[in-house]
Amino acid sequence: MIKKILLVNLGFEKFYEKTNIRGVAPTAPPLSLASLSGSLIHNGFSVEVFDFNIYEDTDFIEKLRAFTPDYVGITFVTPLIQEANRVAQIAKDVNPEIIVMAGGPHCSSFPESTLKETVFDLVAVGEGDFTICEILEGKDYAGIEGIAYKNNGTIQVNPRKPFIKDLDVLAPPEYGVFELDKYKISPAIAKGNPVAWVETSRGCVYDCVFCNKNCFGRTFRVKSPERVVEEFQRVIAHGFKEIYLADDGFTTNMTRA
Numbered sequence: 001m002i003k004k005i006l007l008v009n010l011g012f013e014k015f016y017e018k019t020n021i022r023g024v025a026p027t028a029p030p031l032s033l034a035s036l037s038g039s040l041i042h043n044g045f046s047v048e049v050f051d052f053n054i055y056e057d058t059d060f061i062e063k064l065r066a067f068t069p070d071y072v073g074i075t076f077v078t079p080l081i082q083e084a085n086r087v088a089q090i091a092k093d094v095n096p097e098i099i100v101m102a103g104g105p106h107c108s109s110f111p112e113s114t115l116k117e118t119v120f121d122l123v124a125v126g127e128g129d130f131t132i133c134e135i136l137e138g139k140d141y142a143g144i145e146g147i148a149y150k151n152n153g154t155i156q157v158n159p160r161k162p163f164i165k166d167l168d169v170l171a172p173p174e175y176g177v178f179e180l181d182k183y184k185i186s187p188a189i190a191k192g193n194p195v196a197w198v199e200t201s202r203g204c205v206y207d208c209v210f211c212n213k214n215c216f217g218r219t220f221r222v223k224s225p226e227r228v229v230e231e232f233q234r235v236i237a238h239g240f241k242e243i244y245l246a247d248d249g250f251t252t253n254m255t256r257a
Helices: 031-042 057-067 078-094 105-109 111-117 131-136 225-238
Strands: 004-009 046-051 071-075 099-103 122-124 147-151 154-157 195-198 242-245
Touching: 004 031, 004 057, 031 046, 031 071, 031 131, 031 195, 046 057, 057 078, 071 078, 071 131, 078 099, 078 105, 078 111, 099 105, 099 131, 105 111, 105 122, 111 122, 111 147, 111 154, 122 131, 195 225
Parallel strands: 004 046, 004 071, 071 099, 099 122, 195 242
Antiparallel strands: 122 147, 147 154
């Protein structure tokens, strides 16, 4: 039976409700979930995405009951850990058998405390493109690099998976899992909608004190120009009107740029 996973993007717009940029905060399909979806679909798994920036709790419960996922994967940053735990608990309430996992910079920085403070069964540490597929393949958790998990009341933190050196080996991000007509960015920021985030590299060689290096490390790894053009063509074919680069250090190598 094909394993099914529901990937979840948490709502962040409420953080801007009392600020001067309310109404213009950018909303676009999250690149992290597009990338994971591409890897999962490439490996034969069934994937759907739920975005709390677009839908509500009741819609989430309906999605869980209709799709009946084996796994729910939630990506979040530190300010959203309580919200992530709340959403994970909803999934558990609908079906206690669902394996709920998480990823993102907070999980990569604090895997042990994340599991202690939440109902998550496991978290991904670092790049999750291949890790998430190993999880859905049913591989023994003890043999999967780049995860932390709960094991009979204890927390096990496995060694990290080495960084992906050649980014061209990654499956292309999948945007077909999103309802693109739901994503709108204010004319103050974008001339056309929807907008796609695209990465052409990962990592940054610098060491700014405010920056978290726990996902991509102090590295600079790139996609080939040919691969970048291919991804540009894919997002255009999906109907995107603008492309934003998500690179931490696009100009690290000016010749390549």
